[in-house]
Amino acid sequence: MTYIAKPKLHHPALTPNALGYLRRDYEGSVSTLCAGCGHDSISAAIIQAAYELDLPPHRVAKLSGIGCSSKTPDYFLGNSHGFNTVHGRMPSVLTGANLANHELIYLGVSGDGDSASIGLGQFAHAIRRGVNMTYIVENNGVYGLTKGQFSATSDRGSKSKKGVVNHDAAIDMVSLALQLGATFVARSFSGDKAQLVPLIKAAIRHPGPAFIDTLSPCVQFNNHAGSSKSYDYVREHNEAVNRLDVIADRKPIEVDYEPGTTISVTQHDGSVLSLHKLAEHYDATDRIAAMAYLAERQAEGEIVTGLLYVNPDPGDLHGALGTTGRPLNSLSDAELVPGQAALDRINAGLR
């Protein structure tokens, strides 16, 4: 029932952000997902992040594939253009959209069915191409819309609601993203908004391919004993390596941690990522070490979360292609069409 718009009830205590927008201005239609779905929490986190970052709500392009998670762009940023593409192919559509106009913020929202199975190839290639985007996978380890089949991120040995045991190895999208060259890689949990909102903010400010794997339990089909993607299981095995604060435009740091436990990473656009270490020795700027640490903890059955890797000064696809600083969709006839004089020269060379 996504045609039902939310009522415009404004609480008198709501405060506008620097652009004068209320949190309400970043919301979308009423969600049609199940009550308690992790995906709705992620939508709320995206709304919060956009509000806190003072984004003009219409300057985001939100793209998705097919599945429960891919429906969610309808439920946030209602003033943004959204594109619910085809199954597993959001990355290519996002890449093309980004090529047409690099000035918008590109938010790709997908699920484990959409990105780890049919879309694994496009996921990999968008990452390795260095498309400037925030790519969020709402990972519940299950096919929800078709009622409970295993997805490719289901852990081996985990049990479906019907009691079937998964015998296939799981695809770990975080490890893949690291290996493929994503310059911002995080994992979080839909049930931990305090962790998730700053990660989304940092990813949006990251000028390169940013990937967030967000565990997002499916209350209907994958929240039972024996599942490794349930609320209970994730809470028990969640091992956060750091706590992140994003200080956009050099506002003062408000969180005060013990000296020596916080490091600051300044991104290309001047935003500062203040990282409070929870795991000793974890260095979020060391890609190889991050991969090793993840593999090690995963073998122990732990789910490592937090900002796992960031390259503060990444390149992107436009840089590699040497495209003009202006959006390609705004170029005029004079800039695009060479005219008869150039044709005369070309004709002369073809005789």
Add this chain to the structure above:
Amino acid sequence: MTAPLAAINDFVVKFANVNGSGSASANSMFAKAVLRMGVPVAVRNIFPSNIQGLPTWFEVRVTGEGHLGRRGGVDMMVAMNPQTWDRDVAEIEPGGYLFYDSTKPMPPSKFRPDINVIGVPLTAICNAAYTVARERQLFKNIIYVGALAALLGIEIEVIEQLLAEQFEGRERLIKANYDALHMGRDWVKDNMAPLGLQVRRADAVGDRIFIEGNQAAGLGAVYGGATVCAWYPITPSTSLAEAFTSYCQELRVDPESGKANFAIVQAEDEIASIGMVIGAGWNGARAFTATSGPGVSLMTEFIGLSYFAEIPAVIFDVQRGGPSTGMPTRTQQADLIGAAYASHGDTKHPMLLPMDPGECFTFAAQAFDLADRLQTTVFVMLDLDMGMNEWLTEPFKWDDSRRMDRGKVMTHDELEAGRDFGRYLDVDGDGIPYRTYPGVHPTRGGYFTRGTSRNPYARYSEEGSVYVDNVQRLLRKFETAKSFVPAPELRPASAPTREGVIYYGSTGPAMHEALGLFERQGRRLDALRIRAFPFSSEVDDFLASHDRIFVVEQNRDAQLRTLLMAENGGDPDRLVPILHFDGTPITARFIVSSISSLMDATQPPGSRPLREAAE
């Protein structure tokens, strides 16, 4: 002994070579030398799906009258490939000529009594002059060009000029090539007389240019304002994307900043290619991909999305022999139905059907206007024959006052002024709604694009009546398209007739030659060249005013005929298929013999399908 063939500016020379031996540039120099003497040529490169070792042929039709189709038959075979010797020799017309390397003696059984054998000891000449193996191979090609020039009356200075242009600035190479050229020429002058086949200087080329259709289409995409190209290599379309790339580097780099006013991505596959094109089109850039039939098969899901969500895209389909991997390096017009109705559900897509490189250029540019105007995928249907062979065509022209037609795009100011925006609302009655570019206005004009059913304001709906209204509007839009796409071209017979032919694409040159032959035979046929789908009212008129129409095309299943029946109510009894689909380009000889025998055997309306492969 059959009399040796004699002809001036009207014969076919075929080169049989081994792929990768460096023969291609020597052969095309031969063709270009004839052109530079003012005599039109039509060339066909017949190559394998291979980089080195397999047989390859290059056919040069010397045609003073300017027939640009393939003629069929070979008057002189330059037999440089032992693997294909027997079939090459068999292909020569009685009285024709066999040119071969006579260094190694051949048994008499390897020849034919009714042909003229021209043995030139190419290897011996080469080995005497060169010691390096690669030099022996490359210069052997130039030596035979020199020998052929002497035999056929091609002016040696013209070839020297071409060599000088090709190796401009590299004096040593020019000199070495001159030497090789003269070795071949001198040997012939010393040992043989010129043949009955002669090239004589004329003035029949005019200011026409010589270019491949793919290259022309790539240039057309530049002039059409395309800024995003996403593609995946596939024969025979690859050179289209490569031509776009090199023309962009030449014409689209900002001279001050050195920055590119274009973005070209070699995608991971065809699906990603069309996905990027649709993403860019959705976001207001002009975008295209170039592919062939197998690529279109992969793209169909996205093509359906483009149709239903109404997103501009341009696809160049350079057709090859299908189905499946088919004949990757042979030509066909067999993707017509696949493209016209690509994707599941009820879909239809406009197609432009260029005839030659000239139309490849103009239709390529026009396709971007049409895609924006109609907000849908527009196909430009080339084929291998026109795409990968250099054809003589009129020089490219551009009207400098022409501007891109971006179609119905609602602007920030219109939204700000409170103009009603419904993404799928038919405000003008032509079936074409307004769209907005993402990010245009803070609170108005945003909408959610999806492949699912939705109401005129882009809100999700599975209500039957809403769905029906929307897909009926899409039909109205398709009807509107008829007035935008290029109209068919009518060539009336010299006297009124109730019989006609319909043809399209690369069949054009062979058909035009055949029409001249029909007139000489006293057969009157009105001819209609279809240049686009959907078919406009001129096609209906033509169908209605003829009792029998031969539909000539290069596929097995008479695909254009099917479209004429399905879309315009063409009467199957009156539409007679003439089909050529062995992978070689259709010839005037084939058209004339197929249609003549049917006209002699039956009276219109005839309904007997002619299911017969070529030659």
